Amino acid sequence: MNWVKSIGISIILIALIYVINSAMSSAGFFGFGIDDYYSRLLVFIAINIILATSLNLINGFTGQFSIGHAGFMAVGAYSSAYFTVNYGKAIESSLAFGGETIASGIVLLIAILIGLIFSAIAGLLVGIPSLRLKGDYLAIVTLGFAEIIRIVILNIDSVGGATGYQVGGYANFFWVGILAVITIVIIHNIVKSDAGRALVSIREDELAAEAMGVNTTRYKVISFVIGSGFAGVAGVLFAHYNRFLSTNDFQFIKSFEIIIMIVIGGMGSMTGAILGAIIVTLLPEMLRYLPDIQIGATTFKFADLRLVIFALILILTMILRPQGILGTKEITDFFKRKGGLR
Amino acid sequence: MLTLENVSVNYGAIEALNGISLHIEQGEVVTLIGANGAGKTTTLRTITGLLEPKSGAVKFEGKLTNGIAAHKLVALGMAMSPEGRGVFANLSVRENLEMGAYLRNDKKGIADDMERGFAMFPRLKEREQQKAGTLSGGEQQMLAMVRALMSRPRLLLLDEPSLGLAPLVVHTIFEAIEEIRSNGTTILLVEQNANAALHHSDRAYVLETGRIVMEGNSKELAANPKVKEAYLGE
Ligand SMILES: Nc1ncnc2c1ncn2[C@@H]1O[C@H](COP(=O)(O)OP(=O)(O)OP(=O)(O)O)[C@@H](O)[C@H]1O
Ligand SMILES: [Mg+2]
Numbered sequence: 001m002n003w004v005k006s007i008g009i010s011i012i013l014i015a016l017i018y019v020i021n022s023a024m025s026s027a028g029f030f031g032f033g034i035d036d037y038y039s040r041l042l043v044f045i046a047i048n049i050i051l052a053t054s055l056n057l058i059n060g061f062t063g064q065f066s067i068g069h070a071g072f073m074a075v076g077a078y079s080s081a082y083f084t085v086n087y088g089k090a091i092e093s094s095l096a097f098g099g100e101t102i103a104s105g106i107v108l109l110i111a112i113l114i115g116l117i118f119s120a121i122a123g124l125l126v127g128i129p130s131l132r133l134k135g136d137y138l139a140i141v142t143l144g145f146a147e148i149i150r151i152v153i154l155n156i157d158s159v160g161g162a163t164g165y166q167v168g169g170y171a172n173f174f175w176v177g178i179l180a181v182i183t184i185v186i187i188h189n190i191v192k193s194d195a196g197r198a199l200v201s202i203r204e205d206e207l208a209a210e211a212m213g214v215n216t217t218r219y220k221v222i223s224f225v226i227g228s229g230f231a232g233v234a235g236v237l238f239a240h241y242n243r244f245l246s247t248n249d250f251q252f253i254k255s256f257e258i259i260i261m262i263v264i265g266g267m268g269s270m271t272g273a274i275l276g277a278i279i280v281t282l283l284p285e286m287l288r289y290l291p292d293i294q295i296g297a298t299t300f301k302f303a304d305l306r307l308v309i310f311a312l313i314l315i316l317t318m319i320l321r322p323q324g325i326l327g328t329k330e331i332t333d334f335f336k337r338k339g340g341l342r
Numbered sequence: 343m344l345t346l347e348n349v350s351v352n353y354g355a356i357e358a359l360n361g362i363s364l365h366i367e368q369g370e371v372v373t374l375i376g377a378n379g380a381g382k383t384t385t386l387r388t389i390t391g392l393l394e395p396k397s398g399a400v401k402f403e404g405k406l407t408n409g410i411a412a413h414k415l416v417a418l419g420m421a422m423s424p425e426g427r428g429v430f431a432n433l434s435v436r437e438n439l440e441m442g443a444y445l446r447n448d449k450k451g452i453a454d455d456m457e458r459g460f461a462m463f464p465r466l467k468e469r470e471q472q473k474a475g476t477l478s479g480g481e482q483q484m485l486a487m488v489r490a491l492m493s494r495p496r497l498l499l500l501d502e503p504s505l506g507l508a509p510l511v512v513h514t515i516f517e518a519i520e521e522i523r524s525n526g527t528t529i530l531l532v533e534q535n536a537n538a539a540l541h542h543s544d545r546a547y548v549l550e551t552g553r554i555v556m557e558g559n560s561k562e563l564a565a566n567p568k569v570k571e572a573y574l575g576e
Contacts, residue, residue: 204430205428205429205430205431207428208428208430209430211392211412213413213444328432
């Protein structure tokens with residue numbers, strides 16, 4: 001898929017997102033409304049899609065192992081929130097001539113840029129020393145980085161410290177949805193480009209890739225910086241949708257959740273990461289509606305056990321499909337006729 | 343074309359190469375034979391820049407290449423078919439070959455070279471869209487060789503191309519080596535199959551625990567009683 005085609009599809013998707021977003025307003029859309037609970041779920045699916053596809057670029061396509069994606073998300077969230085909390089209002093009022101929506105939109109765009117740049121720089125600082133070496137240094141370093149950044153933030157009072165940080169609600173489903181689409185388009189086109197082929201060759205056999213003339217260190221760092229940058233964007237959107245930041249949101253468990261998304265969906269599959277993000281966001285919620293079952297005198301409240309059941313489903317998936325639901329295939333591959341000898 | 347002068351290489355504290363010197367002239371097929379762990383792969387990796395020598399000089403076409411990164415040496419005109427083949431398992435045969443031409447931009451030339459490779463090993467042509475990981479060992483070796491050729495190297499380095507292959511396939515591989523040399527490519531062939539390697543090369547070096555212990559004309563070495571006993575199993 002080339003840029004022209006992906007931009008065409010994006011425009012359609014963005015129109016759809018606009019329609020859905022309109023339905024989320026209290027008035028609804030043509031009388032149909034999406035209530036707050038479902039709106040929130042849709043927003044979190046979109047944020048998780050950004051997180052999963054960006055981590056998939058690093059772990060799935062380039063074959064590196066980052067386990068601190070939430071750390072970069074935190075960098076994006078807090079750096080941009082600091083900006084909007086301190087300067088957002090002033091910028092908005094100076095832009096008031098263009099109308100409220102446009103002014104707040106511009107503030108959010110600047111915030112996204114700030115989050116992107118800061119998390120990308122963090123990615124560069126973490127990536128260069130750890131990716132120059134062969135082996136699993138990246139895993140250790142990213143794990144450490146994510147914890148350190150969290151503890152540093154916890155101790156900065158100007159971003160709320162331990163009490164949490166109140167942030168303006170600049171983001172809605174429209175923005176989050178658009179950015180999810182943009183992220184998918186950009187990462188998809190990277191993966192399909194010559195550079196993307198170089199990334200996959202590193203995953204397949206780093207030494208051989210180097211022997212083909214691929215500057216493996218450079219490509220690993222580029223992939224890591226781009227992936228980390230998009231994690232930052234997800235952080236910005238999370239901050240400005242949730243309106244409240246706490247360092248608890250960025251604990252190791254969050255990084256792990258993102259890894260689960262790509263492992264379940266299929267590492268190295270674009271649509272797999274998207275599917276994984278949807279499943280991991282929705283499944284625990286859907287399990288809330290499990291019925292109680294009465295056996296004899298005892299009632300089994302399955303809904304209370306939803307996280308246990310969620311874990312069991314994940315384990316079962318991994319046993320049945322260790323390569324993830326899609327493996328390295330894309331959903332579209334299943335609709336194509338297979339050519340050649342198989 | 344290529345010279346190594348007193349090259350020593352360490353893995354941490356382990357010394358893998360202990361001051362080896364060798365040279366390869368334009369148009370030659372030179373073989374490097376030796377037992378497991380002698381340091382053959384280490385030698386190739388040092389030449390291709392994947393390892394940096396602790397001391398000594400590696401010169402390619404008169405240029406000192408110590409410390410130049412492997413990906414840059416490809417552009418200078420050398421290519422390697424690595425030990426264990428190192429094909430990109432989840433990429434198709436064609437995509438593997440395209441990766442071999444990674445540094446080239448001439449679409450026409452790349453397509454021609456790919457056809458030339460397919461002519462050398464028609465089996466690869468039949469499996470053009472198949473994932474490299476699903477090829478047989480012999481086919482993977484063919485792929486690794488053609489992939490290395492896709493950068494149009496002047497020096498081709500082959501690390502144990504006959505390893506683990508059936509005699510008939512070994513024959514095919516050595517025929518291809520003859521064909522590649524007749525096209526003017528210089529070859530450094532690392533082999534444990536000393537018999538075939540000596541038979542298909544001009545000169546040979548014998549490596550033992552990081553040192554070159556014998557060198558000379560391949561035919562003469564093949565007749566040498568010590569070589570016969572230690573490497574030809576006679
Ligand atoms: N990455 C490494 N770390 C530490 N030691 C190594 C490493 N690679 C090789 N060695 C050691 O260096 C020595 C030479 O290894 P090398 O792979 O060059 O041998 P070889 O001649 O290619 O053997 P084979 O025929 O089995 O492939 C061996 O003793 C080996 O154990
Ligand atoms: Mg070896």
